[in-house]
Amino acid sequence: MKKKLLSVLLSVTVLASALSFTACSDKDKNGNTDEKATEGELTVYTALEDEQVSTYLEDFNKKYPDIKVNVVRESTGIITAKLIAEKDNPQADVVWGTAASSMMVLDDQGGLKGYAPEGVERILPEFKSDKDTPTWVGIDAWETAIVVNTEEAEKLNLPEIKSYDDLLDPAFKGHIVMSNPNSSGTGFLTVSAVLQLMGEDEGWEYLDKLDENIAMYTHSGSKPAKMASSGECAVGISFGYAGLSQKEDGAPVEVIFLEEGSGWDLEANALINKDEINPVAYTFLDWAISDSAMALYKENYPIITTNDVGEYEGYEGDPLEQLIENDFSWAASSRDDILKTWMEKYDAKSEAEE
Template identity: 45%
Template sequence: MNKRFIKGTMAALVSMLATNAFAATEVTVYTAFESDILAKYKNAFEKTNPDIEINWVRDSTGIMTAKLLAEKNNPQAEVVWGLAGSSMALLKEEGILKTYSPKGLDELRSELNDPQSTQAWYGNDAFFNAICFNEIVAQQQNLPKPTSWEDLTKPVYKGHIAMPNPASSGTGYMQVSAWLQSMGDNQGWAYMKDLHSNIAHYTHSGSKPCVQAGMGEVAIGISMASRGAKLKTQGAPLDVITPAGIGWESEAVGIVKVSDAAKRVVDWSISKEANELYVEMYPVVGHKDVEASVANFPNVQQKMAKMDFARMGNERADVLKTWSDKFDGKSEAK
């Protein structure tokens, strides 16, 4: 056999073995984070952890939650990072998320985390609802400024309000849950019946009611606080109002398959470094020492409803069926 061939083959084999020896460990991470931020988070993590590579699997919250539940007996994900707290609570109850206490836990805001003593998920950020109120339309229509949820049931607002359909929008569902949890089931459903009388339509997007209010299509949109702040900063004639008991959710992280690499992903995801990336998009993040000033963003932390995320996850199907049976007639066409 040609000695040059043997020498070349041996060199290639040595090179292949060396490459394999230093190959990064791949960790499959399921997420509902927005697609345009995944590369930033992946690159920052891998710069600090060059021996681990993140393989993202991304879809919307509902689809990703259903996928994890369907894979319960044959899990494909190792980490879930960037999924709603109510979904994480449901996944934990189903035994999909494993108990783990990450490094740096004492530096987090406890209200965004799994409230149970055997914690399995931890909040990365939080997003909130608000009332987007068009001041010009209100002046033209002689509408007073609402300051509470109860105000929105007054006859003066009939036909002037839009809100998200909770069966289509997580933003809508978290406000319906907030009403039910803060008012109680009977009073909560009674409130929604009164509010329904004043609703012009329900949208299939969480941000759309605020966009419609900003454009003057309605006077009032129950919607995302962050969208209201952004539109106001861009010049929309909006007042972003936060009544007591606003709905909110955390986006959170947890382990499905326990390994050293999976633990390191979770540890980094709650770190100050990671939170400094989250805060570029979300004014409220998990780390106590990371804050950002967002123009026109309301003081939401004083108005947050006390949310039971486990209840939100468990009751979701029943609540949405009841809501749809009662109120879906005013939903926009899909």
């Protein structure tokens, strides 16, 4: 492995003890309870793509036709801000498929409740909370990749890209699109990786220079890949599978993983800390790491978090080898400062809000 994966370790203190659900509840040492339900209604916040949500929920609805799932879908940044704003009066029951770095921020603030879903022992240690009763559980990982439209690159006579420094070549001025880390999890993991790989001072200097070549910052992590695919830009800083799927669909793109390594994050699930836990939330979280759910996730993000991943379709090698040593604890604690600094420096190039 290029850089040994760092076990995701948190050094946070649980701010409030778990409340009992009812006087007759029976919880085991993992926080599991006998109050799971197979009928009812729950509210799920997610940053998963709309088309993914509908496909995944078909599987859930087949298994639990008497549970109505109300989905609130937004980008990672918006979901994170919403969860933090609602922390003292939570509206969601469950978070599904939202960046682990965001989950850690909420966990630090006492917004998550420990729960060990059925089958959690299948999840590799580096992909879930290290607490005795995990406060979040990862389902899949995604990593920074550069998506190049080969036709546009040839037309513009753009140089080859292998490293982060290559993106600073003046030939790329106005031809690169990247996502805004305030709204996009992909944008945040990319900026976080630069700061970790280069150090904060040098990292911000690098991002200053990169900004000179950026045409626009999008609010979606997959949009730069789609724009490169359609020829709207020559180079999109996106994530691996977004580019690979465009290539599979016949787009004239090349997907490049930079030689220094890729920033990455996990899509994770968590139980929201509320005075009264919705019993169907446990049922949903159990399903959300089931074999059938994992098989669906793997169709969109080949890096899933169980220990039986098998082949990584579309990748030339094992994508785990590409992932940098990621300090999630630092990323979570530094998140606000990173986003504030980024906004002050580069937000003028962000696309207009829809």
